[in-house]
Amino acid sequence: MMNYRKYQKQYYMPPVECNDWVKKDAIDKAPLWCSVDLRDGNQALVIPMDLDTKIEFFKMLCEVGFKEIEVGFPAASETEFVFLRRLIEENLIPDDVTVQVLTQAREHIIKRTFEALKGCKNAIVHVYNSTSFAQRQQVFKKDKEHIKQIAVDGARLLKELTEEAGEKYRFEYSPESFTGTEPEYALEVCNAVLDVWKPTADRKAIINLPSTVELSMPHVYAQQVEYMSKNLKYRENVMLSLHPHNDRGSGVADAELGVLAGADRVEGTLFGNGERTGNVDIITLAMNLYMQGTDPKMHFDNMPEICRKYEEFTGMEVNPRSPYCGKLVFAAFSGSHQDAIAKGMHWREEKDPDHWTVPYLPIDPTDIGRSYDKDVIRINSQSGKGGVGYVLETNYDLILPKKMREAMGYAAKDLSDHLHKELQPDEIFSLFKEKFENIQEPLSVHGVHFRQLDDGQIEASVNAKNGSGDYRVTVAEGNGRLDAVSNALKKAYGFEYQLSTYQEHALSKSSSSNAIAYVGITKPDGTQAWGAAVDPDIIRASIDALITAINNR
Structure with missing residues (x-):
């Protein structure tokens, strides 16, 4: 006692x-x-x-x-x-x-x-x-x-x-x-x-x-x-x-x-x-x-x-939580902390302020030889969309739409929880490619031809195959190439969804002149499905992203 x-x-x-x-x-x-x-x-x-x-x-x-x-x-x-x-x-x-x-x-x-x-x-x-x-x-x-x-x-x-x-x-x-x-x-x-x-x-x-x-x-x-x-x-x-x-x-x-x-x-x-x-x-x-x-x-x-x-x-070990020098002192696993840090870093890029004020980071880790990608945003089952999005952006130049970051965040949390481990950036990137990039099963598109109509609409002739091996060539119109392809696929197979998000950007860190397209579709119950694709031709990338989103319904 x-x-x-x-x-x-x-x-x-x-x-x-x-x-x-x-x-x-x-x-x-x-x-x-x-x-x-x-x-x-x-x-x-x-x-x-x-x-x-x-x-x-x-x-x-x-x-x-x-x-x-x-x-x-x-x-x-x-x-x-x-x-x-x-x-x-x-x-x-x-x-x-x-x-x-x-x-x-x-x-x-x-x-x-x-x-x-x-x-x-x-x-x-x-x-x-x-x-x-x-x-x-x-x-x-x-x-x-x-x-x-x-x-x-x-x-x-x-x-x-x-x-x-x-x-x-x-x-x-x-x-x-x-x-x-x-x-x-x-x-x-x-x-x-x-x-x-x-x-x-x-x-x-x-x-x-x-x-x-x-x-x-x-x-x-x-x-x-x-x-x-x-x-x-x-x-x-x-x-x-x-x-x-x-x-x-x-x-x-x-x-x-x-x-x-x-x-x-x-x-x-x-x-x-x-x-x-x-x-x-x-x-x-x-x-x-x-x-x-x-x-x-x-x-x-x-x-x-x-x-x-x-x-x-x-022969001593530096405590991982030792101020400034420990391996984990800048690490943010919490989703809300990651989101605030990511937004703070973007704010610095936009405003170029004279003084350091990033939330949750009392100093800039790079001042003492640490890095943002390895030491700050760390992903585990407690992490959120902001952190996962930041890792993909800083390491792989992927700027996901806001709602897609949320879906990717849940996917990363589930994987980390299942494996009982922290996910490294390359594992997060691999997960993104597995879940959201260029998925060609069960639906795939094998050819598309476009024609400009007199009223400004675009006509698309789409050659597609579903999971049953059913090839169909379908023609439909839309107010753009992606919309026309989407309408043709709906017409061919009776899909029900609305195109809700489209975003594209060049991959500046890529060794070739690739671009990436992100597509989000909204299902009748209000939930969303997502797809992405990379290709030198942005039209091809956007179509493959749409196919992936449909396959992810």
Whole structure:
């Protein structure tokens, strides 16, 4: 039996009201992104990446646009140490990319970290210690002053070793478990660290506020971040950074509200891979900016390839419903959704608007390397006429009459339901040809001769055969060629129907100069039957379409 009484609030509100972030409705500039895929992401894998795989992953992170990449914890293992050395010695770090290394605020670990950094051009040394009430009480069994001193000593050693090395490494400090720390105390520790570093405009320090474990609703984290932003010393020379985890499933909201609250930088991973429920997903964050017209400063224009490489490198799978990148996130199976998308796409073609507003599609899938025909309109037993019509039009240049789309939609739904599977475009096209194109049984026409009459009518002499093998040559008049043929067939075999729809168009995607004709007939009970036919001669195509419609009665 679940006992909710064993839990209580574990977070702390700022001592003063911090709600300025509420007045903002959008992020108008991308924060600086830092990938922690090679640290948090790698340590969360069942089988961590080997050295060569980590190097390939690093190269991909550079390609998609990260300018800061946490490459690991060099003092934690020989593999981590060697990885950083290879990046440096093989000159694999681009000049505009800064690598970040993680270290605990412990002397021997910090010194080992600096050994790994030797010769590195651009680096951030990221030092941390846990400050939360729970860890002070249960893990370290130390009071606030002792915990603060650990942070200060670590900060001082970073500065000394950097000066000894003759480098200008930048520094980052994280009060680990910030979300479980009293905000006034977290501020006190961070300001003590900043007093050691004394950051300047040309060498800013980073104060990183990790929701090491997500403990509250996002608006609480935003208030905590705003409190820190307003009260940090040297604020103009500090990059305020966020490192949200996703224990409550609110990592993206934490990051977005945290940026509204004053943060300048976000640490996260591709697809949110990380400890427990994961780190914040930088792809989602960046694409959320993109879909509202803000440049995310990242290159996600080939999302399928990023997904493929990520899955190869990590052994993880991208969830098919993962925002923007999942295989099904643009897929519309619902008939009403498909109809709205198809109409929206036609509206764009007609109006050529400046901005994207297609229903059900927050962004244009082609912007990130996806396609309309394979990724958007997907056909199964829940689909409708709009989706089926759109697939036939975009893939095969078939512009079905409105009512015929309905009939084709039902045919596709029935087939999908029978097979218990999604239908691919080629299967839908084959179904159309089977059900509606050039059906010559039981009725077929073997010859037609036309004559123009003095009153403007057309006379047709039609040689036809029915299912019993009964050949008949019948002459009839009509107000056009198709009408005359139709009247002759009615006269010959006693058919009862009315020609209700006729439509034709050229097949621009065809390799020859073919045209297609669609014919709909209305039976005495009011229902319709449909036929289509393709031929270089549009008259021949229209007659074959009529024959198909009659055979489909």
